[in-house]
Each structure stands twice: as structure tokens, then as C-alpha cells.
Amino acid sequence: MIVAVAGQKGGAGKTTVAVNVAAEGLARGLRVLLVDADPQGSARTWAAVGEEGGYPVPTVVVGDASMHTTLPTRAKSFDLVVVDTPPRAGDVQRAAIIVANVTVIPCGPSGVDAWALATTSDVLAQARAVKPKLRAAVVITKQRPRTLVGRTAREVCEGAGFQVLRTELTDRVAYIEAMNAGRGIGVYAPRDPGAEEVRAMFDELITLAGGKV
Numbered sequence: 474m475i476v477a478v479a480g481q482k483g484g485a486g487k488t489t490v491a492v493n494v495a496a497e498g499l500a501r502g503l504r505v506l507l508v509d510a511d512p513q514g515s516a517r518t519w520a521a522v523g524e525e526g527g528y529p530v531p532t533v534v535v536g537d538a539s540m541h542t543t544l545p546t547r548a549k550s551f552d553l554v555v556v557d558t559p560p561r562a563g564d565v566q567r568a569a570i571i572v573a574n575v576t577v578i579p580c581g582p583s584g585v586d587a588w589a590l591a592t593t594s595d596v597l598a599q600a601r602a603v604k605p606k607l608r609a610a611v612v613i614t615k616q617r618p619r620t621l622v623g624r625t626a627r628e629v630c631e632g633a634g635f636q637v638l639r640t641e642l643t644d645r646v647a648y649i650e651a652m653n654a655g656r657g658i659g660v661y662a663p664r665d666p667g668a669e670e671v672r673a674m675f676d677e678l679i680t681l682a683g684g685k686v
């Protein structure tokens with residue numbers, strides 16, 4: 474399974490989703506390849522920090538605009554490939570979406586977060602021209618439960634024409650702490666509700682990708 478984490482909004486939670494999906498794969502005993510296609514290198518740094526701490530980390534490689542041709546061969550030695558992308562609509566995001574079995578688009582709960590999805594729609598449309606049956610869904614991140622913005626986030630994303638995962642990732646310090654520690658929230662804070670959110674998101678992504686890892 475190749476999962477692309479895409480979307481044009483910086484700070485939406487792409488890298489957080491990417492590293493947690495990768496870490497959840499590791500926790501399930503999968504061979505995981507993490508492709509860091511963002512020149513900023515946050516996913517790479519996360520893995521380096523984890524490795525320094527002596528924790529299991531995925532294999533990490535850099536990704537670029539030719540991923541859609543190079544990655545399928547490389548992916549053969551792994552059960553799960555996760556691609557983190559830069560916050561720019563362009564060749565790199567398009568390559569990631571084209572090569573993926575499923576694309577997940579993190580989106581915060583505010584209006585400005587959801588408005589940025591318009592650009593993402595355009596990138597998905599370009600990718601669909603190459604791969605008509607691509608699967609993509611928004612995951613709402615930094616959710617504030619029991620708030621009005623929290624309730625409207627889903628409606629706004631669905632109104633923009635996106636499938637939205639049932640699982641929402643809430644705004645939790647444990648996500649930030651786990652990232653800082655180079656770990657996934659599931660191993661860093663197994664009893665934090667965020668750990669269950671990541672497991673549920675992972676299960677939904679497998680289903681969306683057609684039920685196989």
C-alpha cells in the first residue's frame with residue numbers, strides 16, 4: 474500500500490499524519506518506507522531523532538517529481554510506503570498522488586484550512602487525468618471537540634466535494650511530543666486518545682485502499 478499525504482496548506486498536519494501512519498505500520502510489524510518529498514525534511518528529521526533515541530524507525534528516502542516512475546519498483550521490498558509532500562501544488566504533489574493507492578489530505582478545522590482545499594481539488598483533478606480511479610480523502614486534524622468550528626469542519630470539507638474520513642485527529646499535545654521524540658503517538662503515549670485516533674485512521678486508509686497492505 475502506498476499512502477500519499479498531500480494538500481497545499483502548510484501546517485495542516487501532513488508530516489504529523491505521515492509519520493504516525495508510518496509508525497503505526499511499524500507497530501503492526503510491517504516493512505515501512507517513508508518517502509520525504511518535502512525539501513524541509515521534517516519527516517527525515519523525525520526518523521533521525523527516533524533512531525538516535527534507539528527506537529525502531531522506518532527506512533527513509535527522499536522523494537521528488539519522478540516518484541511516480543521510480544517508487545513502484547522500490548516499493549516492492551516494503552509492505553507500506555508513506556509519502557510526505559511539500560505544501561505546494563506542483564509536480565511533486567502530483568507525482569505522489571499518482572503513485573499512491575490512497576491519498577490522505579489533512580485539513581484543520583478552520584475556514585482558512587478548508588478554503589485551501591480548492592487548490593487541492595485542482596491538483597487532484599490533474600492527477601485524475603492520469604489516474605482516473607485514484608482514491609483520496611480528507612482527514613480533519615487539530616479538531617476541537619465540542620466546539621462549533623469542530624462541528625462545521627466536516628460539513629465544509631464535504632461541501633467542497635471531498636470524502637472525509639470518519640476518524641478525526643484532535644488537537645493534542647501528545648502529537649507534538651511524540652513528533653519531538655521521533656516516535657509515533659501509539660508507542661509514545663499508548664493510552665492517549667490520539668493513539669486510538671491514529672489506529673482508526675490507519676484502518677480506514679487500508680479499507681479505502683482496497684483492504685490490503
Ligand SMILES: Nc1ncnc2c1ncn2[C@@H]1O[C@H](COP(=O)(O)OP(=O)(O)O)[C@@H](O)[C@H]1O
Nearest residue numbers: 483484485486487488489615643644645648649
Ligand atoms: N493533531 C494535532 N494536535 C496538535 N498539534 C498538531 C496536530 N497535528 C499537527 N500539529 C502541529 O502543528 C504543526 C504543523 O504540523 P505539521 O504536521 O508539520 O504540518 P505540515 O506538514 O502540513 O506543515 C506542528 O507543530 C505539529 O506538531
Ligand SMILES: [Mg+2]
Nearest residue numbers: 487488511515
Ligand atoms: Mg510537513
